Amino acid sequence: MWERLWQLLFPDQCHGCGRFGTLLCRACVGQLVPYVDDIPVCGATNFTIAFVYAGVLRSAILAVKYARQRRLGSALGLLLAAQPWVSGDAVIVPIPGSSQRITQRGYDQAVVLAQAVATARHLPLSQQLVRIRQTTAQAQLNRNQRYQNVAGAFMWQGGNPPARIILIDDICTTGATIAAAIAAIHEAGPCAVHVVVLARGVK
């Protein structure tokens, strides 16, 4: 009942065009540009980047990160799950964000994204990949600094990793964070890692 009342008071509106009844409408999703550029080298078995980081998608990702639009994050997760990548019988694993920013926001956007993907694809979610060291924000760093910044930042907790993992994140730049996450998983045991990322910028 509260959900209905909430919907009545604050109806969903498309982040892109303002249309009512959805957080991200079909027309706006249709405008997104599929990513077909190069893939970073990071030790992944397979790597999927769904869209170019631009336009409505860029502003939606930023709204999830900085404007507490958690439900929009779930909508982006469903969008990612609807893309034609093959998941098989893998376990969904988010790349955890830095805890300082998560505390400010109240949630980890990669976890929100991964939860929606796991639900939509009927796959288990694991949060055994954890951050063991806080890192400074990557945005202001150059390529080499990014690799140094995140090296050893992650650990796989609680035994061997599953045979197949789908590693989820919202954006990817140099791939340094993803490389550090995969290194941590492989340190715990052998497994195939398919990285599935929502967006990446193009040069």
Ligand SMILES: [Zn+2]
């Ligand atoms: Zn729209």
